[in-house]
Amino acid sequence: xxxxxxxxSVSPRARIGKNVRIGDNTVIYAGVDIGDDSTICNDxxxxxxxxxxxxxxxxxxxxxxxxxxxxxxxxxxxxxxxRIGACFSCGHHSLVRENTTFGEHCAVGTMTDIEGEVRxxxxxxxxxxxxxxxxxxxxxxxxxxxxxxxxxxxxxPSNDIRGGSIGxxxxxxVHAIILPGVEVxxxxxxxxNSVVSKAVxxxxxxxxxxxxxxxxxxxxxxxxxxxPYPWMKRFDRGMPWNGMDYEKWFELKSKKSA
Amino acid sequence: xxxxxxxxSVSPRARIGKNVRIGDNTVIYAGVDIGDDSTICNDxxxxxxxxxxxxxxxxxxxxxxxxxxxxxxxxxxxxxxxRIGACFSCGHHSLVRENTTFGEHCAVGTMTDIEGEVRxxxxxxxxxxxxxxxxxxxxxxxxxxxxxxxxxxxxxPSNDIRGGSIGxxxxxxVHAIILPGVEVxxxxxxxxNSVVSKAVxxxxxxxxxxxxxxxxxxxxxxxxxxxPYPWMKRFDRGMPWNGMDYEKWFELKSKKSA
Amino acid sequence: xxxxxxxxSVSPRARIGKNVRIGDNTVIYAGVDIGDDSTICNDxxxxxxxxxxxxxxxxxxxxxxxxxxxxxxxxxxxxxxxRIGACFSCGHHSLVRENTTFGEHCAVGTMTDIEGEVRxxxxxxxxxxxxxxxxxxxxxxxxxxxxxxxxxxxxxPSNDIRGGSIGxxxxxxVHAIILPGVEVxxxxxxxxNSVVSKAVxxxxxxxxxxxxxxxxxxxxxxxxxxxPYPWMKRFDRGMPWNGMDYEKWFELKSKKSA
Numbered sequence: 001x002x003x004x005x006x007x008x009s010v011s012p013r014a015r016i017g018k019n020v021r022i023g024d025n026t027v028i029y030a031g032v033d034i035g036d037d038s039t040i041c042n043d044x045x046x047x048x049x050x051x052x053x054x055x056x057x058x059x060x061x062x063x064x065x066x067x068x069x070x071x072x073x074x075x076x077x078x079x080x081x082x083r084i085g086a087c088f089s090c091g092h093h094s095l096v097r098e099n100t101t102f103g104e105h106c107a108v109g110t111m112t113d114i115e116g117e118v119r120x121x122x123x124x125x126x127x128x129x130x131x132x133x134x135x136x137x138x139x140x141x142x143x144x145x146x147x148x149x150x151x152x153x154x155x156x157p158s159n160d161i162r163g164g165s166i167g168x169x170x171x172x173x174v175h176a177i178i179l180p181g182v183e184v185x186x187x188x189x190x191x192x193n194s195v196v197s198k199a200v201x202x203x204x205x206x207x208x209x210x211x212x213x214x215x216x217x218x219x220x221x222x223x224x225x226x227x228p229y230p231w232m233k234r235f236d237r238g239m240p241w242n243g244m245d246y247e248k249w250f251e252l253k254s255k256k257s258a
Numbered sequence: 259x260x261x262x263x264x265x266x267s268v269s270p271r272a273r274i275g276k277n278v279r280i281g282d283n284t285v286i287y288a289g290v291d292i293g294d295d296s297t298i299c300n301d302x303x304x305x306x307x308x309x310x311x312x313x314x315x316x317x318x319x320x321x322x323x324x325x326x327x328x329x330x331x332x333x334x335x336x337x338x339x340x341r342i343g344a345c346f347s348c349g350h351h352s353l354v355r356e357n358t359t360f361g362e363h364c365a366v367g368t369m370t371d372i373e374g375e376v377r378x379x380x381x382x383x384x385x386x387x388x389x390x391x392x393x394x395x396x397x398x399x400x401x402x403x404x405x406x407x408x409x410x411x412x413x414x415p416s417n418d419i420r421g422g423s424i425g426x427x428x429x430x431x432v433h434a435i436i437l438p439g440v441e442v443x444x445x446x447x448x449x450x451n452s453v454v455s456k457a458v459x460x461x462x463x464x465x466x467x468x469x470x471x472x473x474x475x476x477x478x479x480x481x482x483x484x485x486p487y488p489w490m491k492r493f494d495r496g497m498p499w500n501g502m503d504y505e506k507w508f509e510l511k512s513k514k515s516a
Numbered sequence: 517x518x519x520x521x522x523x524x525s526v527s528p529r530a531r532i533g534k535n536v537r538i539g540d541n542t543v544i545y546a547g548v549d550i551g552d553d554s555t556i557c558n559d560x561x562x563x564x565x566x567x568x569x570x571x572x573x574x575x576x577x578x579x580x581x582x583x584x585x586x587x588x589x590x591x592x593x594x595x596x597x598x599r600i601g602a603c604f605s606c607g608h609h610s611l612v613r614e615n616t617t618f619g620e621h622c623a624v625g626t627m628t629d630i631e632g633e634v635r636x637x638x639x640x641x642x643x644x645x646x647x648x649x650x651x652x653x654x655x656x657x658x659x660x661x662x663x664x665x666x667x668x669x670x671x672x673p674s675n676d677i678r679g680g681s682i683g684x685x686x687x688x689x690v691h692a693i694i695l696p697g698v699e700v701x702x703x704x705x706x707x708x709n710s711v712v713s714k715a716v717x718x719x720x721x722x723x724x725x726x727x728x729x730x731x732x733x734x735x736x737x738x739x740x741x742x743x744p745y746p747w748m749k750r751f752d753r754g755m756p757w758n759g760m761d762y763e764k765w766f767e768l769k770s771k772k773s774a
Contacts (some may be wrong), residue, residue: 001269002307004267006265006267007522007523007541009520009522009540024267024285025283027540027558039312042285042303043301043559045558045590048590051587053518054555054587071309071312074303074306075333075335075351075609077590077591077608092335092353093353093369093591093609095608095609095626095627110353111351111353111369111371111627113627113644113645113662115644125415128371128389129371129387129645131644131645131662143415145409145411146389146407146409147389147405147663147691149662149663149690149691151661151690151708155738155744155745155747156661156689156705156747157641157659157687157747157753158744158747158751159751159753171414171415173414174409174435175405175407175435175691177690177691177708177709179708192409192435192453193435193451193453193709195708195709209709209725222413228413228416229413231415234416235415235416235417237415260565260569264523264525282543283523283541297570300543300561301559329567329570332561332564332593333591333593333609349611350593351591351609351611351627368611368629369609369611369627383673386629386631386647387629387647401672403667403669403672404647404649405647405663405665429672429673431672432665432667432693433691433693447672450667450693450695450711451693451711451725467725486671486674487671489671489672489673489674492674493673493674493675495673
C-alpha cells in the first residue's frame with residue numbers, strides 16, 4: 001500500500017483538499033494547495049523552493065496550485081509558483097520548475113524536464129524525456145514525443161532568452177528540436193529528428209535539418225489509411241470530444257463561447 | 259552501509275529469496291518474488307502498481323518476478339507484471355513499466371525508460387537514457403546506446419501501436435531512432451543519429467536520416483584493426499562465451515539444443 | 517523546511533564541514549568530506565559505493581571530496597572517488613559516477629549523467645540531460661546543452677575505450693554528439709544535432725552530420741547583433757570576469773600566473 005503516512009512531511013501552511021492521498025516519503029512545502037480527489041504518490045516533492053530559499057532569510061515560497069483530480073507519480077518534483085489545472089497527471093522522476101502554468105487535463109511523462117516560466121495550455125501531452133526551456137509556450141492539445149526539445153538561447157551562452165511557441169493541436173515527434181524563438185503554427189507535424197530553425201505555418205508537415213515544409217499536412221495520404229491529419233477526426237482517447245465527433249464538439253464549444 | 263532496514267516497506271504478500279539484501283527507503287509491493295542472492299539497493303520500488311490501482315477497489319497487483327542474482331540500483335522503479343530473468347542489473351533512476359519480460363543476464367542503464375509490454379531477450383545491454391516504447395521486441399545480445407529510442411506510433415497520436423523488433427547481436431548507436439513497426443535484422447550496426455524508417459536486413463551497416471544500408475557489416479574494415487564485426491569474435495566481457503572462442507561456444511550451444 | 521534531520525544517514529567516517537545543511541532522507545557514506553557552507557538537499561546520495569561494494573568483504577570507499585559552497589539538489593547521486601572543487605552546484609536526479617574530477621564553480625543540470633573517470637575543468641556548465649562517457653575530458657568554461665553527448669566506444673561493443681576532449685570556452689549545442697576520441701579545440705561552437713566525427717580546430721563553427729567546419733567562429737556576424745563569439749566579451753553571469761571586462765580579467769590572470 002502506498003498511503004501509510006510513513007515519513008511524510010506536510011507543511012502546516014499547505015492546504016490539502018478533500019479525499020487527497022499522499023504517498024510515503026513525500027514532502028509538501030508551504031504555500032501548496034492540492035485540489036480535491038488528488039493522488040500524490042511516494043517520494044514526491046510539491047512546492048520545491050527556488051534558489052533564493054538557500055540564501056535569503058526572508059524567503060517565502062510562492063503559492064503552488066495543483067488542481068483537483070491530479071495524479072503525481074513517484075519521485076516527481078514540482079516547484080513553487082506553478083499553477084496546474086484540473087486532472088493533471090505525470091510520470092516518475094519528472095521535473096516542473098518554478099512559475100510554470102498548465103491548463104486542464106495535461107500529462108507530463110517520466111523524466112520530462114520543464115525548466116520553468118513555461119506556459120502550457122489544455123490537454124497537452126508531453127511524453128517521457130521531453131525538455132522544455134524557460135519562457136516557451138504551448139497551445140492546447142499539443143503533444144511532444146521522447147527527447148523532443150525546445151531551446152531558448154540563440155547564441156549560447158547569452159542573456160537573450162527567447163522561448164518559442166507551439167500552436168494548438170501540433171505534434172512534435174521524437175528527437176525533434178525547436179530552436180530559440182521559433183513559432184510553430186497550429187495543426188502541424190514536426191518530423192522525427194528535425195531541427196526547426198524558422199517559423200512553420202499552420203497545417204504544415206515540416207521535417208529535416210534544417211526543417212523545411214514538405215507539404216500541407218491535410219494533403220498527406222497514407223496508402224490504405226486515408227488522410228491521418230488533422231488527427232482529431234480519428235483520435236479521441238482522453239480528449240474532450242471522446243465518444244463524440246470532433247466537429248460536433250468544436251461546434252458546441254464555439255456556440256458556448258459565442 | 260546500505261542495508262540497515264531503515265524505512266523499508268515490504269508487503270507481507272511479497273516473497274523474498276535467500277540471501278537477499280534490501281536497501282533503506284525501498285518499497286516492495288504485493289506479488290513481488292525476488293530470487294536468491296539479489297541486491298535491491300536504496301530507494302527502489304519493485305512491483306509498482308499500474309494505473310488501475312488508483313481507481314479500482316478490487317485491484318490486485320500482477321505477479322512480478324525478479325530472478326536470482328539481481329542488482330537493482332537506487333531510485334529505480336520496476337512495475338508489477340514484469341518477469342525478469344537471472345542476473346539482471348540496472349542503473350539508477352531507471353524505469354521498467356508493466357508486463358515487460360527480460361531473459362537472463364540483461365543490464366539496463368541509468369535513467370533508461372522501458373515503457374511496458376516490451377519483450378527483451380538474453381544478455382541485452384541498454385545503456386543510460388535509452389527509451390523503448392510499448393510492444394517493442396529485442397532479441398538476444400542486443401545493445402542500445404544513450405538516447406537511442408524505439409517508437410511505436412506511426413501517425414501520432416493514434417491507437418495504431420506498432421512496436422518494432424531488433425534481431426540478435428544488433429547494436430543501436432547513440433541517438434538512433436527506430437521508427438514504429440520497423441524490423442531490424444540480426445548482427446546489424448545502426449549508426450549514431452540515424453532514423454530507421456524501413457526494414458534493415460541482417461548484417462547491415464545502416465546510417466543516415468532516413469537510414470540506408472551502406473554496406474554489409476562483415477566487409478567493414480578499419481585501418482590497422484581489421485574487421486570489427488561480427489563483434490562476438492573480439493568481445494566477450496560479460497558474455498556466455500567469456501574466456502572461450504565465440505564459435506566454440508556457439509557450436510556447443512547448437513549441440514545442446516540439437 | 518528541508519533540514520529537519522529526518523531519516524538522514526551520515527557515516528561516522530564522513531567529515532562534515534562547518535555550516536553544512538543536510539536534507540531529509542539523504543545518505544552520506546564513509547570517506548565523504550563536505551566543505552564548509554555547503555547545502556546538501558533532500559534524498560541525495562554522496563559517496564555512492566562502486567560495484568565492488570556488493571561482492572568484496574574488504575571493500576573500502578574511496579575518498580570523496582565535495583568542495584566548500586556546494587549546492588547539491590534533491591535525488592542526485594555522487595559516487596565515491598569523485599573530487600569536486602569549490603562552489604559546485606547540481607540539479608535534481610543527476611548522476612556523477614566514480615573518480616570524476618571537477619574544478620571550481622561547475623554546474624551540472626537535472627538528469628545529467630557523467631559516467632565516471634571524467635575530468636572537468638573550472639566554470640563548466642552541463643545543462644539538463646547531458647551524457648558524458650567514461651574517460652572524457654572537458655577544459656575550462658565548457659558548456660553542454662540538453663541531450664548533447666560524448667561517447668567513447670568506436671566499435672561498439674569493445675574494450676577500446678577512447679574518451680574525447682573539449683577545449684576551453686567551447687559550446688556544445690543541444691542534441692550534438694561527440695564521437696569517440698574526437699578532440700574539439702578551444703572557443704568552438706558545435707551546432708545543434710551535429711555528429712562530430714573528427715577533430716575540430718579552435719575557433720570553429722562546426723555543424724552537420726557528419727559535422728564540418730563551416731566558418732571561423734570569429735567571423736560569424738548576426739544582423740543587428742554584431743559578432744557574438746568569442747562569447748566571453750558579451751556574457752559574464754557567474755563567470756570570474758563578472759562586472760569586469762573579460763580582457764582585463766584575462767590580463768590580470770596572466771600576470772598572476774606569470
